Amino acid sequence: MLEVFAREIPGMMVKDGTPLIIGKIQPAPYSIGASDIDMALKTAKNLSSDFKNDSQILSEDKFQENFKGIKAIITGPTTLALSSRIEGFYNKDKKDKAIIDLAWALKKEAERLQNAGAAVIQIDEPFLSTGIADLKTAKKALEIIVHDLPQPTSMHVCGSISEVLDELLKFKVNIIDCEFADQSKNLEALENINLKGKKIGFGCIDTKTNTVESKEKVAGIIKKGIELVGEENLIVDPDCGMRLRSREAAYSKLKVMVEAVKWLS
Ligand SMILES: [Zn+2]
Numbered sequence: 001m002l003e004v005f006a007r008e009i010p011g012m013m014v015k016d017g018t019p020l021i022i023g024k025i026q027p028a029p030y031s032i033g034a035s036d037i038d039m040a041l042k043t044a045k046n047l048s049s050d051f052k053n054d055s056q057i058l059s060e061d062k063f064q065e066n067f068k069g070i071k072a073i074i075t076g077p078t079t080l081a082l083s084s085r086i087e088g089f090y091n092k093d094k095k096d097k098a099i100i101d102l103a104w105a106l107k108k109e110a111e112r113l114q115n116a117g118a119a120v121i122q123i124d125e126p127f128l129s130t131g132i133a134d135l136k137t138a139k140k141a142l143e144i145i146v147h148d149l150p151q152p153t154s155m156h157v158c159g160s161i162s163e164v165l166d167e168l169l170k171f172k173v174n175i176i177d178c179e180f181a182d183q184s185k186n187l188e189a190l191e192n193i194n195l196k197g198k199k200i201g202f203g204c205i206d207t208k209t210n211t212v213e214s215k216e217k218v219a220g221i222i223k224k225g226i227e228l229v230g231e232e233n234l235i236v237d238p239d240c241g242m243r244l245r246s247r248e249a250a251y252s253k254l255k256v257m258v259e260a261v262k263w264l265s
Helices: 034-046 049-053 060-066 077-082 092-115 135-146 184-189 215-229 247-264
Strands: 012-015 018-021 071-075 120-124 153-156 175-179 199-203 234-237
Touching (some): 034 092, 071 092, 077 135, 120 175, 199 215, 215 247
Parallel strands (some): 153 175, 175 199
């Protein structure tokens, strides 16, 4: 999530696996992720053989009827800047300036992803739960990116968010997406929460192991979420990190998630 942007954004580079900020940050001259959106849309249109053979999930007709679009994901400016070593141009006191310049560069990418057909733009800011990010600068940077974007916007923050959820809900996005499968404290944080008109992206699948959980277990977590914030405010998804799972495990886990939702509705 870091290198893919650090490799392409002018002013950044990757050296020995570490992202560096080496000069004035500028928007990339081309889109970094538009071709991925294009590929995902084509895949959705033509359905993979996995999907076709698994009529338990959705028939092809039903899939096309229910298909809502592709979520495009951008690594947030705060997370990118705080994960990078700053060498030149921005010195230590100018980290905030680097975050804001990254926001302008990523805004351009968000617009390109939107033009490529993304239905939702999500900014991933895992650093906002670590306690080391300045939430005021992070909020300002995020608002630069999402300002004037017509698509629904989402911000993903993983890990323990119980200390910062109230602040995150002040960010100007439509969805706050967090992990709840493996974070019981995060569930507690939803008690009596004022969502301020936002929806909760509700991670309900454990992505830490390849072991596939039972439908009952996942349904139990979702049910708790419904009780806390209401069905209309919940967007069910997996916790983050699915990329580290085997393809079989990832597929089975997503299938359990869909079955759990069907079972509850
Ligand atoms: Zn995450």
